Amino acid sequence: MSQRFHIRQSEQNDRRWLSMLIDAMEQVSRPEIRNVPCDKQVLAAVEAQLARPAAPYSCYGSPFSFRN
Numbered sequence: 001m002s003q004r005f006h007i008r009q010s011e012q013n014d015r016r017w018l019s020m021l022i023d024a025m026e027q028v029s030r031p032e033i034r035n036v037p038c039d040k041q042v043l044a045a046v047e048a049q050l051a052r053p054a055a056p057y058s059c060y061g062s063p064f065s066f067r068n
Contacts, residue, residue: 027033
């Protein structure tokens with residue numbers, strides 16, 4: 001029973017995350033927001049973050065493999 005609840009809670013969190021992502025994308029696609037210049041420090045921080053290699057086991061990854 002607790003496993004089923006855990007799955008449902010996980011699905012609910014996934015849907016909430018996706019809904020928040022869609023809302024954020026809709027907000028930044030508005031012309032009045034797109035025309036606002038971005039802070040150079042923010043751009044530099046994002047560029048530095050994207051330049052780093054991805055973690056092999058992020059919060060959505062798994063250290064387990066189907067290959068043995």
